[in-house]
Amino acid sequence: MHDDRVAALEARGLSRTYQMGEVTLQALSGVDLTLYRGELLVMLGASGSGKSTLLNILGGLDTATGGEVCYVDRSGQRRSLTGASQRALTRFRRHHVGFVFQFYNLISSLTARENVAIVTEIARNPMTPESALAMVGLGERLDHFPSQLSGGEQQRVAIARAVAKQPDLLLCDEPTGALDFRTGIRVLEVLETINREIGTTVAIITHNEVIGEMADRVIRLRDGRVDEIHVNAIRRPARELRW
């Protein structure tokens, strides 16, 4: 780790248990992790390793049962998300975090443009929906409904929706999981561009080892713990990835 890097999000000793039906599930136990400003981080892990849980807690979608998460804003002020009220978490998500989900979670009754607008309308300093969609290469399909778009296009709308508010953090849960190889690469290129051009901190969770090659750092999760942190000397451009 390099000392000159500025932390954006810090997690210490995070744990999370779930009651799934009749089973108690330990999804996370004692995770320590820092996300640095402007980095592209890939979290790898098998299914059930706790990566989605970690992402959700980091993004304020879920709360930990133990440990602490702190968000460091641009002025350097630290704000604890642990024990924050629902209202505070909502504010955090509203102004600082963009999400991309594996199943896109677009609102089917809204067009591509409107799916982005629904977020820009409540953001402080958003891009226009048109420029966000242009960024992901969908400038021509503004008025299409989700049902008229392919899976890759839908995911790109979801990314446009997540970045349009110009968030500090872009959290992506298996963004290519439901896509074919070619479309997956296209989506990763978009994430790479956003990270590079806007300087957004991007965290991608995936079980696809290859994607790790495009990251600044790769974190491996196993059984709810950080198993390994690997720093890439060189980030491989997304377009060169093959799987």
Add this chain to the structure above:
Amino acid sequence: MMTLDRKLTRDLWRLRGQALAIAVVIAGGVMTLILSVTTLEALSGARERFYASHHFAEVFADVKRAPLGVVPRLQEIEGVNLIEPRVQAAMRLSVAGFDDPVRGLAQSIPDGRQPMLNRLHLVAGGLPEPGRDDQAVVSDAFAEAHGLVPGDSLEAIIDGRRVRLRLAGIALSPEFLYQVAPTDLMPDYQRYAVLWMNQRTLANAFGMEGAFNRLTLTLQAGAQREAVIDALDLALARYGGTGAWTRDDQPSHRFLEEELNQQRIQATVLPTIFLAVSAFLLHVVMGRLIQTQREQVAVLKAFGYRDAELARHFGLLAGMIVLLGWALGVALGAWAASGMAGLYRDYFRFPEMPFRVPLWALALSLAVVALATLLGTCQAVWQAVSRPPAEAMRPPAPARFRRSWLERVLPPALLGHEGRIVLRHLARHPAKAGLSVAGIALSAGLLMMGAYQLDAVEAMIDQQYRQVLRMDMELTFAEATPARAAGELRHLPGVLAVETWRRVPVTLIHGHREERTSLLGMEPEPQLRQVLDGDGRPQRLPEAGLMLTRYLAESLDARVGDQLEVAIMEGQRRHVTLPLAALVDEPLGVGAYLTRERLNALMGEGPAISGAWLLVDSDRREALNAALWKMPGVAAIGRLDQAERGIRDYLDETILLFAAIFVAIATSIGFGVVYNNARITFAERARELATLQVLGYSRAEVSRILLGEIALLTLVAIPPGWAIGIVFSRLLNQAFSSDLFRIPLVLTPQAFGIAASGVLAASLLVALLVVRRIGRLDKLRVLKAVE
């Protein structure tokens, strides 16, 4: 427009089927209130206006004959405001081209002038000219029934003489809003007429020169009504006064009041039940509708939408549906009410019926449905937003399914996979299933209540006209006549049997309660006019003492064995005390019965009769009419088949029409509930159904799961629906009993059948709609999308 609002309008469009079904439920509840209240206000408003503008009298008194000279003295009674004497007399009429006998009631008005009290509202023509003996104004209902216009003429038998009368005008009177012949229950406009003639004409014809036999008066503000009546009774006793009475005992007012009371009950009980049911259903349905939007709530939350913003969004969604349903209910209610008011115009003759939907009813109905909907919505929204979004977006953990006890009982082959899925699903969500069952059961209950009204009225009329009143004709004599007149009647053409009766006006007194009615003296074991016990068996009249209609005894608070004071208002005006010997259950009217012999004895008279009942050979009716027309002693001739038709028409057009409207509303509510249940079940299960189809299940097999669930819920709901229907019917039965009629609590197999088949039919229709949807299910899309 904000994007969230655009989503709202699109969602509303996407959910249009369900939104419309919910709107129908709301409209049903609102419509009942608007319909009942608007009709009620139209009737009572019209009455109040007419009473005020035409100076309807407040107190009435009949005497045999009193000189006009006493009027100034009566005017001095404390509390009396305006006082007006008049002459009134019953007469028989004959209209050219109409064979049946017509009864008339003639009233005097000051020569050539409007009276002070009970002023006439002239619809056509004018008042009789002063000094003309042959002119009369007739009631508009009668004129309408015969197509009479001013200038036409009528033949009348006045005190035994035939007189030709010319129609000067046609009028309405506040005294005869409801024009029903004495002893009749229902108006018969063809056979009963009210006439107004110059005072001098009537006085001369009936030997009333310088005298009067009916007094009408109004009271000063704050006057002691009882004191005035006592003073009048005292002053008029020597002129053959039969006791003054107030509007409460004035036939037209009393009838209208009864009708308004019915309306008031209907306007309270029915809308309360309907609104409560639709509020409950709305609550459930809106709640489940929002639950299906759980994932969208989570996504919006993940983007940073605040709970309040989401609550507003779904609140608006619910609000739009409420407004739609409410507006629909108001429009339908007002439309139906204007139709009802039109029908009432035939029975109650008002010059005008102002028709207005009361503001408070609009506000109340909107408040009730809005509250119910928002409550249901808020609960569901709260449930949706209170969970962390990550949890809400994740497919729910496989629910804890168990084998249901039914599975253990039934052989596996009988259930099959589909049956097991249905049973386990329902057992897994007992609360949800319970609410669905409750919704369907309530709809079935409403249907049953509607069906009950239809059946009960039919049973009531049947009992009255098949078992109680078994005569074909009722003759009323102008005055008490020796009983041997019956022999003469027996020899008239077409007469098969004759039974005589004596009727005397009385006031029954028990403790501090009083009822004005009449004593009917009959044969000890009357055949043509039976008295029935609670089980419908004919009873013999008690040897001594009175037999009363149960309703009358209850309003006197008298039990069998109690002593009743009887103030006779005729002849020697004796006061006697008689024991209450037995009760009789009659659906229509109220009465006090004893043997004629006993009544003659109480009156201190020989074997006298007031009239007779005839059984008639219908082929010789015309000859009989001709013969009766020649008997001036017969003041009135009533035909039972016409009376029955009259009451059937009346009930068909009022209560039964209402009931039919309510059945239609109940059916729509039932449909709305079942449809929403099915659509929501479909939305909740789309993923599972798609999976099964992908695994190779046929559309029919998959449909069976969904339909099985709908069918099972509906079947389970039917027995509680019946129970609810019985409770609702009881409520209605208790509310609807008046001295006009008491609807019996008869629950026929048909009522149970209508309740069951109503919800089954709704389910079947819904099933067809849903199966079409299964066919259109895009398997792969559903499987890809998160729940």
